[in-house]
Amino acid sequence: MNRFTAIGILLLLTSTTGAQTFDRLFHNRTLRVDFYHTGTKGQESIALDQCYEEGEWAGSRHNLIDNLNRGEYQARVYDVATATLIFSYGYSTIFNEWQTTGAAAQGQWRTFHESVLLPLPKGKIQFTISRRDKQMNFREIFSSVIDPNAPTQINRSRRTPQFKATPLLQNGPASTKVDLVILGDGYSAADLEKFRKDARHFNDLMFATSPFKERRQDFNVWMIEVISEESGISKPDANVWKSGALGTAYNTFGSARYVLTEANKTLRDLAGQVPYDFVNILVNDNRYGGGGIYRLYTTTFATSDQPGRSAITSMCMSSAIPSRAWATSTTARRFRTRSSIRRKSSRGSRM
Structure with a gap:
């Protein structure tokens, strides 16, 4: 047996073992844990909102522990019966960026709605959230026991899809691909063809x-035709206010071009009708802008000359799509090196 055959067998055995572990611990469904994140500069607290069972699990069935060491926060899931870590997930939030603002420094408090997605466990779990300390080590700040077999703990209602979902690229099962969903905000019914x-x-x-381009076969892409009441999104600095379905707006934290939404529950409800790892929101407006938060979502303006290459950069840096499809490239290795030198995890990406 040559060494290449041996390596192939080892990889196959590792993949098989990972799948067996997943099937033993999880259902092929998604558990969405919603919570409220409240605080000001130097202070924070988390309160559980509700848990939802959603569609098929879009993440990996093999790499259940996040070893990328990115993000300001990390969600961890422990099997209560064995006290074993069975899943982890690094991410950042709008809240931790809010803490860097002048308003937070002056003592103003804010609350943001947040979600973590994980595969639906078969048994009782300890769900925890940790945050980096000044030495960049994760320290636990929240913990809750969730029993998926308790009928009152998980909302299993089936939501009827509100808007049409169309696949733009399909290359295989969600669990083996990077799954991207594109939603629109500020597109009225008359704007759907433009979306x-x-x-x-x-x-x-x-x-x-x-x-x-080289990893196209590793992706699935969906688009969801979200309809807003009117065209465009809000520009608070210009006293322009719109009723967008997803609530995106310019002027996030006082930056004219920074586009985010705080309507997390609405966004999750709409995106959840398809399996997804990452979310990109196209905003139908004519001001240059966009943004994103690591493993939350990215936003891209889509009127002036169509979405440009800046949107691709924002997608790489904020949504961290490289975590699967980009992980072996030279560019990714350089990105990881830069990330280890500069602390990028606590800030969003602005255009």
């Missing part, structure tokens, strides 16, 4: 750009 064009343009541009 379809914008979404396809973004998709085509993304997969014409390295390293995504």
Whole structure:
């Protein structure tokens, strides 16, 4: 047996073992844990909101422990029966960026709604959230026991999809691919054809750009035709207010071009009708702008000259799509080196 055959067998055995571990501990469904994150500069607290059972699990069935060491926070899941860590997930939040603002420094308090997605466990779990300390080590700040077999702990109601979902790229099962969902905000019913064009343009541009071009077969992409009451999104600095379905707006934390939404529950409800790892929101407006938070979502303006390459950069840096499809590339290795030198995990990406 040559060494290449041996390596192949070892990889196959590792993959098989990972799948067996998943099947023993989890259902092929998604558990969405919603909670409220409240605080000001130097202070924070987390309160559980509700847990939801959603569709098929879009994440890996093999790599259940997050070893990337990115993000300001890390959710950890322990099997109560054995006290074993069975799942972890690094991420950042709008809240931790809020803590860097002048308003927070002056003692103003804010509350943000947040979610963590994990595979639906078969047994009782200890769900914890940890945050980095000044030495960049994770320290636990929240813990709650969740029993998926207790009928009152998980909302299992089936939501009827509100908007049409269309696959733009399908290369295989969600658990073996990076699953991206594109939603629109500020697109009225009369703008839907424009949204379809914008979404396809973004998709085509993304997969014409390295390293995504070389890893196209590793992705699935969906678009959801979200309809807003009117065209455009809010620009508070110009006293322009719109009723967008997803609530995106310019002027986040006083930055004119920074586009985020705080309507987390609405976003999760709409995105959850398809399996997804990452979310990109196309905003139908004419001001240059966008942004994103690591493993939360990215936003991209989509009127002036269509979504551009800046959107691809934002997707790489904020949504960390490299975590699976980009992980072996030279560019990714350079990105990881830069990330280990500079603390990027606590800030969002702004355009």
